[in-house]
Amino acid sequence: MTAALRMLGRIPSEWRHAPGTALLFFACVFLSVAAFSGVENLRMAADRMLKQEARSFIASDMEIRSAFSFSHGAMAAVKELEESGRIRTAFVTEFLAMALPDKGRTGLVSVKAVSEGYPFYGRVSLASEQGLREVLQPGILIAEATALRRLGVEEGDSLQLGDAFFTVKDMVLSEPDRPIDAAGLAPRVFIHHTDLDATGLAVTGSRVRYRLLVALGEEDDRAAVKARLSAALLDGTEELRTYEDTGNRALRWMDSLFYYLRFCGIGILVLSGFGIRGSLVALWMQREKGVALMKTLGATPFQVGCHMALFLASIVIPALLAGWLAGWALALAMGSFMAEMLPRGLVFGFSFETLLLTLLVGGGFTLLFSILPFSRMVATPPVRILQRGENSGRAGRLARILFWAGVAGLFVLAARMLQEAGGSRVPVLIFMGSMGATAAAAWFLVQLATRFPARGARHRVVMQALKRPGATPVATVVSMAIATGLVLALVLMERNLSRLFIDAFPENTPNLYVIDIQPSQREAVEEILGPKALFFPMVRARVMAVNDRPIDAAAERKKRGDNLGREFSLTWHGAMEDEDLLEGDTLFQDDLDEAQVSILDYIRETYPLRVGDRITFRIQGVSMTAVITSVRKRQDGSLRPFFVFNLREKDLGDAPHTLFAALSADGKNQEILERNLAEQFSNIRIIDVREMIDRHADLARQMAGLLRAFSMVAFGAGILVWLGGLAATAADRARDAVLLRVVGADHRFLLETGVLETGIQGLFAVGLGFLIAEGLAGFVVVKGFGLDFNPEFLLLGGCSVLALLVIVLLGTGVAWPSMGTRPADAVRGRSR
Known part of the structure; x- marks a missing residue:
């Protein structure tokens, strides 16, 4: 002790x-x-x-989801369980609609029609601090602040959705089953479920999501209830999820x-x-x-x-x-x-x-x-x-x-x-490989520098400085290279994504997407949109099997990126202008009598599809199998509409379908088009792609700002490594400075050797960082976003020079006090 x-x-x-x-x-x-x-x-x-x-993230214990009205079997099972007192239910129907105010601007909103009982868990927060059940009555509409601002309406104003008119009464602040503000395509409005039929918007072919929320009477009964409901659901169309499922967005x-x-x-x-x-x-x-x-x-x-x-x-x-x-x-x-x-x-x-x-x-x-x-x-x-x-x-x-x-x-x-x-785990392996490659390159460069024939006194002094006891040039170069590479990679990624997503939006690129057009409405809609509008037929379907092997939809949805577990829109439009054939001589083969389908190449990153494979689709309860005859590839950076699966009209034309139109419009012309379409066709939805890109660009800028902060912290960590090496050699640096002063060296000589020493290490670090940035940014842009990569050598070169200047100034400034030690100070046993 x-x-x-x-x-x-x-x-x-x-x-x-x-x-x-x-x-x-x-x-x-x-x-x-x-x-x-x-x-x-x-x-x-x-x-x-x-x-x-x-539980609040689905507002219930479990829910049944479907893109169509619930089947008789599902509703019979629900009714049986409800009558026995084992469950309580509430209906939620979600869809996009064009809101038409008496005054203000027509705009796209996300409509949520809810019945009594919603939500079973969590709470819909309103500006008035009242309960949802007290405010939301038939004929009443509650909107988000964003919706009110975009439409230019206030509480008490009238708003038309489809064929029904509503009075705006309150403002919704949050809802339990939409926990993240950035999750929605359009601002939210609530209506009572009894008003759904009056709107006339939930019609055949419309993009509607039906949800039946289920609250359990007894938690111990959950497994039995889930088994009963699962057995009654229509396979491939209806899906049962519990609050424990990780499929939530x-x-x-x-x-x-x-x-x-x-x-x-x-x-x-x-x-x-x-x-x-x-x-x-x-x-x-x-x-x-x-x-x-x-x-x-x-x-x-x-x-x-x-x-x-x-x-x-x-x-x-x-x-x-x-x-x-x-x-x-x-x-x-x-x-x-x-x-x-x-x-x-x-x-x-x-x-x-x-x-x-x-x-x-x-x-x-x-x-x-x-x-x-x-x-x-x-x-x-x-x-x-x-x-x-x-x-x-x-x-x-x-x-x-x-x-x-x-x-x-x-x-x-x-x-x-x-x-x-x-x-x-792949990024960890890539990170390990990158660290090893960077360390090997740094060791090779340092060895090359120290063994290079010295030319002149300054060069000899610098070569000896890299061999000082305690000097860690390899570790310093590696750490600074990685830190610099992260900073430069972020600059390069921001530049590429900005150029490809925002700056490079051509004038003729369609920015208005008009969806849910009924076939009988095509001529009238075409007359409003004009001859430049492009029309595409759309059939909603799910992939059920590949080569007769069923698709595990739950496992597919857990994959990153796209997957075969979601609902797809099929078309028979043919190849798009920005698409090229990657495999197959023609889009379809005339000598094949069975149904044929052409696929986009990127879907093969999720599932190994090949020419000759057979895909089974489920289209409103009816199965159809088509053979893959070609693979298409989109031009990098294209923002035009695309379809993953493209079939022939004779194979798909008889299926229930809607039309999708795309055109370019902005300013006053866009407002007139939106108003005319909303007034004449209540079922049609209009999506402004530029507005979506701007909103997602704001989120991307927030994320980039956060990553930029982390990259600067990483750069700071590299600086600390640099300072550690300088501190380790401070005593020897001071001794060498005294010896050089004794033999006649002046301040300029010492400064030049210090700049040269830090400059060599900084040059190695920035050079390796340049390569790391090009590789990392290229990997993210090409593999992560599937876009064309521009190395931007001039921009990155300028940033590299700036980084080198910072490293040299900082390293020389920190090392100078020990380098400036005078012989008299050394005799007295101290350094400056």
């Missing part, structure tokens, strides 16, 4: 001997924990809410969001690990004489290890706690910044689970990157008091084994965490 107290008493003296390095070590631990803790605090807060409010969006945020957090954690190692190497270089002296006076390696461990613990524990608090504040900031992308009402309270995870992961990660330099520090021999130059001692075998075992465990943990977030 007395020995331990003595060790604790010496900790302040250790702080006094190396305050700058101790603060650098603190900053590295703090930064890694703050980034990781911020993401985990946000994720766990959202996860707690999703678990606590799981909000849950899928949250999985995707936190998958990328976790990946960023893990990346920053790894970069900070290099900083932790570098700062400990610097600490070892500054304290090795003191450690050697302790051993000379009789201290055992165990006593030295305990002493240094207590000193490091005095830094790590406060850094972990400060990082956790900073992470909590970061989660609050991210929650506020991404309010539209997160569930409403997200609460950030104290979480013991988050604190424990932060301490375990942060502490374990710090220990992992500290173990090798700590082992070398403890192994410092007493003879180092008399020696100068690099310590040739190595870390113990046990320390090396533990380190590499910890690295393997780190990647396993990262893969597990990303998989829990609904992602793939």
Whole structure:
């Protein structure tokens, strides 16, 4: 106990001997924990809410969904269970409609017709603070603030939906089964379910989603009720979901969001690990004489290890706690910044689970990157008091084994965490491969630089500087390359997506999509839209089987990107202007008598479809099998309408269908078209693609801003690694500066050598970062978005030069105080 107290008493003296390095070590631990803790605090807060409010996300215990009116079998089973008192039900019907106000502008709204009982869980919040049942009566309409603003109406005004007229009475603030503001295509309006038939909008061929909400009388009866309802549903048309299912759009969006945020957090954690190692190497270089002296006076390696461990613990524990608090504040900031992308009402309270995870992961990660330099520090021999130059001692075998075992465990943990977030392990493997390739390239460049024949005094000084004891040029180049690459990749991705989605919207590209046109209305609609409008027939269908093998719709919907579990729109329009044949000589084959279908190539990323395969579709209860005769490919970056499945008219023409029209219009002409169509055809919906792109662009900018902040944190982590290397070589740098001054070097010579030294490492880092940015951005744009990639060499080159300038100025500025040490100061035993 007395020995331990003595060790604790010496900790302040250790702080006094190396305050700058101790603060650098603190900053590295703090930064890694703050980034990781911020993401985990946000994720766990959202996860707690999703678990606590799981039922409210479908407003019931379970629901039946269908794109058509419910079958007789399903309704008979529901009636039987309801009459027995085992369940309660409520109907919800959702569809898009054109709202026509007496005054104001016609606009698209998302209509939600609800019956008595909705919602069974959660609450629809209204501006008047009244209950939904009290306000929503037949003839009354409740709208979101966005809908009121777009339509230019106020409470008390009249609004027409289809053939029915409504009075706007209140404003909806939130609804339980639409937890994320960004989830909808159009602003929401509520009407009473008894008004649905009066609108005349739920007709054959219209895009309507029917939901039957089911609340259980007894929770223990859930399995039996689910089995009874599942047996009665029409296969391929009706679907039963419970509150535990992960098919909810909000849950899928949250999985995707936190998958990328976790990946960023893990990346920053790894970069900070290099900083932790570098700062400990610097600490070892500054304290090795003191450690050697302790051993000379009789201290055992165990006593030295305990002493240094207590000193490091005095830094790590406060850094972990400060990082956790900073992470909590970061989660609050991210929650506020991404309010539209997160569930409403997200609460950030104290979480013991988050604190424990932060301490375990942060502490374990710090220990992992500290173990090798700590082992070398403890192994410092007493003879180092008399020696100068690099310590040739190595870390113990046990320390090396533990380190590499910890690295393997780190990647396993990262893969597990990303998989829990609904992602793939592939990015972890890519990240590992990229780190290995970057490290190999950095080692090769550094070796090439140090072995290159020196030309002139400055060159020789710089080559020797890269070999100083404690210098870690490879680790510095790798960390700065990754950090710079992340920043440059984000710039490049933003530029490409902006160019392809926003800046490159050609004048003749259709921006108005007119849907749900009945065949009998085509001539009249065509007269209003004009001759430039393009018409496409549409038949709604689901894929039931491929080569007679049934499609698992539930498993398909869990896939990222597109899938075969959703509803598709079939057409017989033929190949589009922006499509080319990828496989097959012609779109269809004249010598085949059976039904034929042409597919878009991108759907094969989800399911391995080939020419010759047979696809079975379910069209309003009727099955049809077609053979794949060709594969089409869209032109990269095209914003024109497209259909995944294209059939012949003689195979599909007799199926119930609607028409879809596309045209280009804006300004006053667009307002007139929308008004005329809404007044004459109440069933028709008009979607403004430019408005959708603008709204999604706003969300993309928010996400880009968040990723930009993370990339700057990563860049900061790289800077800390750089500072660690400079701190480790400060003493030798000062000694070299004194020797150079003695032999006649002036300030200019020292400054030039300092700039050249940092410039070489910075050039290697920025060059590798340039390659990382091109590869990463190209992968995301091509594979993630399926778009053409422009490398933007000029833009990225300018940003790289700017990054190099920042690195050189910062590195030279930090290193200059030790480089500027004068001989007189060295004699007095101090440096500037």
